[in-house]
Amino acid sequence: SYELTQPPSVSVSPGQTARITCSGDALPKQYAYWYQQKPGQAPVLVIYKDSERPSGIPERFSGSSSGTTVTLTISGVQAEDEADYYCQSADSSGTRVFGGGTKLTVL
């Protein structure tokens, strides 16, 4: 089955830039989406179609794509950004898939 690979954890200090990657063979042909999930809460969509930001999501969240890897970038990280982040895409048949998730720690 198709897999999206994310690093288990990323740590940054406040004010620095956090980059979370997601790799998958179908990513050159399928859009990626990013969700933020804080403990005990439902996920929140923060990036869609690789790099678009939903209304209400801070400008410090951005997304990019290059080949088989997509990247979520959080510029000027704040303490409130500490959360789990999941990428999501689809395989060649359209089956939705989530990455394993990355825990972002703000030091």
Next chain:
Amino acid sequence: QVQLQESGPGLVKPSGTLSLTCAVSGGSISSSNWWSWVRQPPGKGLEWIGEIYHSGSTNYNPSLKSRVTISVDKSKNQFSLKLSSVTAADTAVYYCARVVVATSVYYGMDVWGQGTTVTVSS
């Protein structure tokens, strides 16, 4: 704005059927959106279960397809999940979500329910 609320038994016996409902408020289930179920086992990541359009068209995760049925009730503005032959591995928080699709382009799951915990145990 659209809100989603999951409901259903919090405890299901092994080999039984898990049944959940997601009530849609603040909007119509017959809008041009799909409606999805996602689950999260304790301490683990998200798993997509499947999705449905108001016409009844469905897409399922192949790994669960033989046990999953998602249906829609337009009269009650809600959609439902049934998962049969459950085991302890099906213990999870189950979320329903709205899937935005426009001109055949998928825009992601933009509205989520708060989630409901289902435990499979005798």
